[in-house]
Amino acid sequence: MVERFFRDITTERLRRGVFTSVPELIAAIDEYLAHHNTKPKPFIWTRSARDILQKVIRANQRLSSKQNGTLH
Template sequence: MRAWLDRHPRWTFHFTPTSASWLNAVEGFFAKLTQRRLRRGVFRSLVDIQAAIKRFVAETNSRPKPFVWTSDLDRIIRAAKRGHLVLDSHH
């Protein structure tokens, strides 16, 4: 993998920590949008796609669901500590 990256200097990878839950939420939203509205849709113009996205957002916002934390706090802290140890060991 490293050799490939050395041959392709324009490619860069950015580390996103697992603690970036807002990013996970955004990715989840776009995954739902893609699966439920865009993947099997037939769109004849950009305006049609924009309208489908706006309908999806309106429908999603009309039935909001609160975020419910389901993980054990101690488990999360242990995982975060393991992640920090791994990150620190590579520098």
């Protein structure tokens, strides 16, 4: 879920800005966090852990079969 938060801060604040110094970038991040925290919303998982793990297992199996196919 942290990746989702970083995606949001990047698309909603950082890509829109022009920062000429590190302190400006830090200020922009701090402002975004302050605004975001005024009305925080929890991230809600829409899939069960079991569903997510099964998807990861399927993806690993596909990747393994493709890698093994290229080795032969």
